[in-house]
Amino acid sequence: MSYLTPPTTSQFTQRLTLHYDPALKRNRFNQIANAIAAFFAALAVVPLFLVLIYVLIQGGRLLSLRLLTELPPAPGLEGGGIGNAILGTIVVTLIASLIAIPVGVGGGVYLSEYAQDGWFSKFVRFGNDVLAGVPSIICGVFIYSLIVTTRIFFDQSFSAMAGGIALSVLMLPTVIKTTYEGLLLVPQEMRMGAYGVGASRFVTITQITLPAAFTPIATGVVLGIARAAGETAPLIFTALFSPFWPEGLFNPIATMSVLIFNFAIMPYEAQNELAWAASFVLVIMILGANLLARWISNASRS
Amino acid sequence: MRSAPPIDAFTLRRRPPQEKLVDIGFRQLTLVLAASVGIVLLAIFLTVFSGAREAMATFGLKFLTTSAWDPVNEEYGALIAIYGTLVTAILSLLIAVPIGLGTAIFITEDLLPRRLRDLIGLLVELLAAIPSVVLGLWAIFVMEPAIRPFLSLLHTTLGWTPFFATEPQGPGTAPAILILVVMVLPIITAISRDALNQVPIELRQGAYGVGTTRWGAIFNVILPAAVSSIMGGVMLSLGRAMGETMAVTMIIGNSLNFSVSLLAPGNTISSMLANQFGEADGIQVSALMYAAVVLMILTFVVNVLAQWTVRRLSLRY
Numbered sequence: 001m002s003y004l005t006p007p008t009t010s011q012f013t014q015r016l017t018l019h020y021d022p023a024l025k026r027n028r029f030n031q032i033a034n035a036i037a038a039f040f041a042a043l044a045v046v047p048l049f050l051v052l053i054y055v056l057i058q059g060g061r062l063l064s065l066r067l068l069t070e071l072p073p074a075p076g077l078e079g080g081g082i083g084n085a086i087l088g089t090i091v092v093t094l095i096a097s098l099i100a101i102p103v104g105v106g107g108g109v110y111l112s113e114y115a116q117d118g119w120f121s122k123f124v125r126f127g128n129d130v131l132a133g134v135p136s137i138i139c140g141v142f143i144y145s146l147i148v149t150t151r152i153f154f155d156q157s158f159s160a161m162a163g164g165i166a167l168s169v170l171m172l173p174t175v176i177k178t179t180y181e182g183l184l185l186v187p188q189e190m191r192m193g194a195y196g197v198g199a200s201r202f203v204t205i206t207q208i209t210l211p212a213a214f215t216p217i218a219t220g221v222v223l224g225i226a227r228a229a230g231e232t233a234p235l236i237f238t239a240l241f242s243p244f245w246p247e248g249l250f251n252p253i254a255t256m257s258v259l260i261f262n263f264a265i266m267p268y269e270a271q272n273e274l275a276w277a278a279s280f281v282l283v284i285m286i287l288g289a290n291l292l293a294r295w296i297s298n299a300s301r302s
Numbered sequence: 303m304r305s306a307p308p309i310d311a312f313t314l315r316r317r318p319p320q321e322k323l324v325d326i327g328f329r330q331l332t333l334v335l336a337a338s339v340g341i342v343l344l345a346i347f348l349t350v351f352s353g354a355r356e357a358m359a360t361f362g363l364k365f366l367t368t369s370a371w372d373p374v375n376e377e378y379g380a381l382i383a384i385y386g387t388l389v390t391a392i393l394s395l396l397i398a399v400p401i402g403l404g405t406a407i408f409i410t411e412d413l414l415p416r417r418l419r420d421l422i423g424l425l426v427e428l429l430a431a432i433p434s435v436v437l438g439l440w441a442i443f444v445m446e447p448a449i450r451p452f453l454s455l456l457h458t459t460l461g462w463t464p465f466f467a468t469e470p471q472g473p474g475t476a477p478a479i480l481i482l483v484v485m486v487l488p489i490i491t492a493i494s495r496d497a498l499n500q501v502p503i504e505l506r507q508g509a510y511g512v513g514t515t516r517w518g519a520i521f522n523v524i525l526p527a528a529v530s531s532i533m534g535g536v537m538l539s540l541g542r543a544m545g546e547t548m549a550v551t552m553i554i555g556n557s558l559n560f561s562v563s564l565l566a567p568g569n570t571i572s573s574m575l576a577n578q579f580g581e582a583d584g585i586q587v588s589a590l591m592y593a594a595v596v597l598m599i600l601t602f603v604v605n606v607l608a609q610w611t612v613r614r615l616s617l618r619y
Contacts, residue, residue, distance in 0.1 A: 043405075133601055233434075257548075261435050
């Protein structure tokens with residue numbers, strides 16, 4: 001058909017039913033493609049259920065007060081709990097948060113509130129993306145060389161502190177990114193209003209801008225903490241492991257993630273069971289944190 | 303009666319010096335904190351490079367192409383680990399990309415009521431939150447025994463190819479690839495979903511207006527418009543997959559013998575680090591650092607390419 005000659009009416013009215021014809025090639029293709037997409041979506045959801053079911057069944061049946069308050073047994077013995085590992089995970093994650101949140105929020109404030117769009121802010125944002133992509137095991141290697149082998153903390157090698165610092169390196173990019181992006185969403189008028197009534201830059205940022213961006217920042221920070229709590233690779237040769245209760249910040253400390261790793265590959269049934277139990281506690285904590293983050297961001301929207 | 307305050311009271315209030323000091327101090331503080339990102343990044347590169355210097359001098363580029371890993375004779379080559387890192391990452395993405403993209407299309411393109419779509423999205427996001435060490439535990443005790451019959455079937459039917467030439471016996475490269483699929487799937491789905499959601503509604507309306515079917519619109523209009531972000535997401539997940547440590551370490555078998563077969567135990571750079579770094583000394587530490595440098599360069603290149611892809615190919619319509 002030439003584009004130059006206008007089509008005749010009959011060309012329009014030839015096979016002209018406007019009814020949906022499932023036998024058409026295009027409609028059949030549509031159906032098949034729909035089915036494939038649905039199948040893929042089902043495939044994507046299945047692993048979550050399989051993992052959750054096993055963790056809940058295998059780990060949940062061991063749940064008891066003893067599990068949460070006792071020390072793990074020596075290899076080959078039965079019973080015991082993961083109390084020291086739960087405490088250790090909390091301690092190490094807390095150290096990481098105490099470092100990464102102030103540094104990250106400060107860095108995010110600089111990028112959004114002070115930085116001109118020059119080479120420095122471009123470099124920091126690029127560096128932040130690169131840092132976010134650095135494999136977590138490399139963070140462990142880095143802190144191992146920097147802190148563990150140099151023994152800079154009171155001549156101690158492996159320590160809870162080293163583990164916490166390694167985790168903070170991992171958290172930092174998340175906190176900076178969410179702070180920066182959260183602050184960008186704060187309308188410019190709020191800043192102008194604050195300057196207009198005579199507030200200084202410092203007061204504007206701490207009293208007006210940061211509180212206005214609280215929701216996205218808090219969401220990102222909670223997600224960052226949840227991710228750090230489950231990390232293992234940076235801890236295996238920084239915080240190491242300990243079968244005892246935590247002995248201060250400058251000694252090796254047990255964490256749930258390292259306990260799972262160590263106990264999963266042990267040939268003892270009791271240890272394997274504790275690994276499942278620790279997975280249960282860890283997964284509940286992390287999924288709880290994720291739902292909390294989601295709740296924070298939904299609560300402010302409505 | 304009180305008189306109105308003199309104009310000076312408004313105009314001549316100078317900012318007290320301490321207020322200025324706080325302002326300047328705060329600015330400088332945040333500047334330093336922002337710079338800390340660069341400092342940490344540089345410190346990581348310098349530490350790992352300087353740790354690897356000795357091995358680089360001793361083994362040179364031969365390190366990348368030989369597969370001896372012999373602490374007794376102090377012969378080191380990272381070929382097994384490099385091969386394992388690349389093979390597991392690339393094959394897992396080949397499986398995960400179609401599934402993730404299909405899921406993203408399924409939950410963005412009006413195939414379902416909104417509530418159901420959001421639910422599937424939430425479930426996939428929660429999958430991303432499960433710690434890798436828990437997935438590793440699950441892989442050891444649940445997944446690997448469950449898939450072994452299928453792997454055996456692969457071996458009996460395709461055993462004549464080098465990739466399936468060995469009998470599956472517990473940990474190996476194939477289970478590691480599958481657990482990596484589970485780990486990168488949520489990332490690919492989330493990024494593709496955002497990319498598809500950002501395609502302007504006018505493009506969809508235009509496509510449907512000229513009478514295309516849903517999948518006609520998806521393949522010819524929507525996917526081409528979103529391709530740059532999706533590619534960026536795929537590259538990002540490639541970086542993740544190469545650096546992923548725990549789940550892979552627990553299921554790959556950590557073999558020191560080179561084998562092309564996917565059913566045999568293998569190794570990756572990160573699992574070699576996780577297994578040996580704590581107990582290594584002397585030149586072995588340096589050799590492990592050398593391997594870490596290789597891993598860092600690989601992930602760095604992939605991540606920079608990811609950012610470049612997103613910026614370079616950014617939506618053309």
